[in-house]
Amino acid sequence: MTKIKVLHIIKSLGRGGAEMLLPETLKLHDKDKFEFHYIYFLPWKDQMVGSLEEAGGRVACLEAKDNIRLLLQYKKTIEYCKDHKIDLIHCHLPWAGFLGRWVHKKTGIPMLYTEHNMQERYHPATKSINKISFNSQSLALGVSQDVTDSIKENIKPNIPVRTLLNGVNTESFQRSCNSHIRRELGIPKDAIVIGNVAVFRFQKRLVEWLQVIKRIREKNSNVYGIIVGAGPLEKEIKMEWKDSGLQNIVFLPGLKIDVKSYFEALDIFMMTSSFEGLPIALLEAMSMECAVVSTSAGGIKEVIRNEEDGLTCKVEDWQKLSDLCQILIDDPEKLKTFKRAARERVLKEFSLTKMVDELEIIYSDFVTK
Known part of the structure; x- marks a missing residue:
């Protein structure tokens, strides 16, 4: 043939x-x-x-x-x-x-x-x-x-x-118990880890992302962050990271080809985006059973049905993301439920x-x- x-x-x-x-x-x-x-x-x-x-x-x-x-x-x-x-x-x-x-x-x-x-x-x-x-x-x-x-x-x-x-390749992106990232970064086993995988561009609003983490951290000493990626706004993002005193709280490992182990280290995948098409990193995170907290930018609202597959807010209300994360931090069972719901959603539709x-x-x- x-x-x-x-x-x-x-x-x-x-x-x-x-x-x-x-x-x-x-x-x-x-x-x-x-x-x-x-x-x-x-x-x-x-x-x-x-x-x-x-x-x-x-x-x-x-x-x-x-x-x-x-x-x-x-x-x-x-x-x-x-x-x-x-x-x-x-x-x-x-x-x-x-x-x-x-x-x-x-x-x-x-x-x-x-x-x-x-x-x-x-x-x-x-x-x-x-x-x-x-x-x-x-x-x-x-x-x-x-x-x-x-x-x-x-x-x-x-x-x-x-x-x-x-x-997303749901066979490849499956959570295992072999993540070494928390250990390598010195993050406690019982910590809540919030993360993102993104190109450092303006639409990702990673400066705002860091501001949300800072607010969450004020109430929760056992919350850590990871942002995997690099890009044109790296200087501004790292400046905010330092000015906010988050150097030992949020980890910036840089650009990585294989991000699966980083998803395994996360409890919550949080996006502060002002606009999106349909982000691949979001689907990968969901397939890896990360609970999703995000703005409802672009195609995100086609993936995440609020309070069913994850928690969302309007793009202009990004500051509310700290409160949405807090809901999951305060209720471990709800966090587990949204982790399972995320994977079930991509298995069925994406x-x-x-x-x-x-x-x-x-x-x-x-x-x-």
Whole structure:
């Protein structure tokens, strides 16, 4: 049987939500039916390359120092498609999408685009190019209904737009009793640990996250925090961390490829985000039985039903997160209930297997048309 050759195009393969999905989905894809290729452009953001290659993907870096140079790699991308007889292109995030649409127009190869963010949150220039070029592709996929609605309202495209919810590998992300992180960080066994895994960007509001932890800590001496990640706002976040006197309370281990052991150290996964698509880290935390306390930003409200799968508040009411955490700190049985509820929710509705099955149907439909 001739395999369907799919080329994923993405700006970088660092540790972001969209990037991390690629190796996880590749592990579950039917390799007898599909062959997967990956092109990225920022060689210094390559944390996912090893995982992709281990899972059987073919990875190529077409180096580009900025977005304009990225677009100028369209000729090499076309050559790659011809050399490897690519049947279908699947792009992620705007600049890879712009390049992919150009390639689609030049070659006629079907192209899918997954949108991971709300249109309202993009830079005006990015929004404008997105709107102008959006119809030069075969299909758009929104990672949440909010994201899909944002595409339809802001772009009003002529091409089909569907929602394909992000998923998590619930087999891989299962809690065990082998976490060594608490011991390594010197966190007491009986402590309540609140954490987050995020790129240090403004929409994550990690300065506010630290303020919430500081308030919780004023009432509870046995509460600790962990934020795994790095990013452009690292300087500001570390300044708040020091100014708040949280150096021995909240731990910042930096960017990590394997975050499973950190999820195992957490009791509560807390998000202060001002906006989101559908965060992969949230689904991973839920699969690892972390109770969720969060703002109801973007796709989060499609995942967490308040007081059923976790506890949420409005984006502008982020200061209430300390009170929501306190509810779980004061009631160990309720904390256990929400830990179980989180995993049950992703098992039922956000399994990566379900997502991959739907993707393979979409891929097959386009190639066999």
